[in-house]
Amino acid sequence: MDLEETCIESKSVYQGGFLHVHCDSVLLPDGQSAVREYITHPGAVAVLALLDNGNLIMERQFRYPPQCEFIEIPAGKIDLNEEVLATGQRELLEETGYVASEWIYLTTSWACIGYSDERIYYFLARGLTLQKQALDNGEFLEVFELPLAEAIEMIHRGKINDSKSIVGLFWLEKYLRDWKV
Amino acid sequence: MDLEETCIESKSVYQGGFLHVHCDSVLLPDGQSAVREYITHPGAVAVLALLDNGNLIMERQFRYPPQCEFIEIPAGKIDLNEEVLATGQRELLEETGYVASEWIYLTTSWACIGYSDERIYYFLARGLTLQKQALDNGEFLEVFELPLAEAIEMIHRGKINDSKSIVGLFWLEKYLRDWKV
Numbered sequence: 001m002d003l004e005e006t007c008i009e010s011k012s013v014y015q016g017g018f019l020h021v022h023c024d025s026v027l028l029p030d031g032q033s034a035v036r037e038y039i040t041h042p043g044a045v046a047v048l049a050l051l052d053n054g055n056l057i058m059e060r061q062f063r064y065p066p067q068c069e070f071i072e073i074p075a076g077k078i079d080l081n082e083e084v085l086a087t088g089q090r091e092l093l094e095e096t097g098y099v100a101s102e103w104i105y106l107t108t109s110w111a112c113i114g115y116s117d118e119r120i121y122y123f124l125a126r127g128l129t130l131q132k133q134a135l136d137n138g139e140f141l142e143v144f145e146l147p148l149a150e151a152i153e154m155i156h157r158g159k160i161n162d163s164k165s166i167v168g169l170f171w172l173e174k175y176l177r178d179w180k181v
Numbered sequence: 182m183d184l185e186e187t188c189i190e191s192k193s194v195y196q197g198g199f200l201h202v203h204c205d206s207v208l209l210p211d212g213q214s215a216v217r218e219y220i221t222h223p224g225a226v227a228v229l230a231l232l233d234n235g236n237l238i239m240e241r242q243f244r245y246p247p248q249c250e251f252i253e254i255p256a257g258k259i260d261l262n263e264e265v266l267a268t269g270q271r272e273l274l275e276e277t278g279y280v281a282s283e284w285i286y287l288t289t290s291w292a293c294i295g296y297s298d299e300r301i302y303y304f305l306a307r308g309l310t311l312q313k314q315a316l317d318n319g320e321f322l323e324v325f326e327l328p329l330a331e332a333i334e335m336i337h338r339g340k341i342n343d344s345k346s347i348v349g350l351f352w353l354e355k356y357l358r359d360w361k362v
Binding site: 001003004005013014016017018019021023024026028029030032034035036037038039044060061062063064065066067069070072107108109110111112113114115116117118119120138140141142152155156158161162163164166167170171174179 | 182184185186194195197198199200202204205207209210211213215216217218219220225241242243244245246247248250251253288289290291292293294295296297298299300301319321322323333336337339342343344345347348351352355360
């Protein structure tokens with residue numbers, strides 16, 4: 001069964017400082033046409049930063065769109081022409097102050113396939129050394145340590161409920177227990 | 182540490198058929214101001230539909246924003262004034278043709294906290310009976326059965342890589358093994 005939708009015409013309908021919104025006319029598999037609205041995004045990198053004591057480096061951060069605080073794994077957007085590993089290293093240092101001697105690629109997930117092309121690349125970072133946090137202008141967050149088992153229990157209780165962090169933490173648990181080669 | 186950002190002024194900058202984009206001026210914790218762009222979304226419901234034979238009902242669907250096919254759990258947007266359980270029941274029937282005698286709420290996750298207020302409500306649906314699929318106009322997808330263990334292995338190999346489906350499948354595995362009361 002052919003499911004593909006092909007572009008007839010693509011329009012940029014909003015270009016903000018961060019969000020770029022498109023509205024395309026597409027040809028459906030049955031020959032009819034439809035409209036698809038979506039955001040183009042540079043992609044992001046999320047880091048499972050595991051200390052030698054077995055704790056993860058986590059963040060508490062207020063997020064404006066949902067209007068509440070979240071407990072999250074460190075993550076940030078990919079800069080123009082930046083390699084994903086470099087993004088992970090930069091964001092971990094800027095947001096938490098840590099550098100890691102070992103970086104292991106875990107997986108890539110799509111954040112929101114209905115209306116965004118954002119991909120999130122997940123890395124495990126180990127061999128951590130504390131240097132100096134350097135938050136972006138307008139960025140406010142608190143850094144703290146959390147054992148993985150407690151993070152999983154916080155997912156269970158709905159205290160960690162951002163999809164990026166859930167995917168990363170569940171994946172890390174699987175990786176450490178079953179998937180490590 | 183106070184992390185909250187409060188709205189100074191909110192502007193609607195794009196209102197499409199589906200996407201509604203806002204651009205707000207906000208007051209930061211340090212008294213400075215910043216701009217936050219985001220989408221408001223009605224929310225969605227995702228369904229882990231478990232057959233008596235132990236297989237899950239899955240979908241193969243082309244997604245236009247990322248320009249590729251995905252293997253996903255059934256899901257759809259909440260209609261105006263619709264209860265989340267009703268959304269789950271409606272979407273499961275429309276997309277797959279199944280009705281369920283048992284619905285168990287699992288959890289709620291935020292899809293994309295950086296630029297959207299979308300929440301996804303996850304349900305486990307059991308006691309399934311096949312009735313008749315009734316896809317929306319412009320919706321094309323293939324329905325198939327997949328054992329949960331195989332779905333988890335497909336996450337491992339990156340063959341299931343949409344965050345909503347990863348969260349739902351990992352959660353279901355935990356629920357069936359550890360979290361069920």
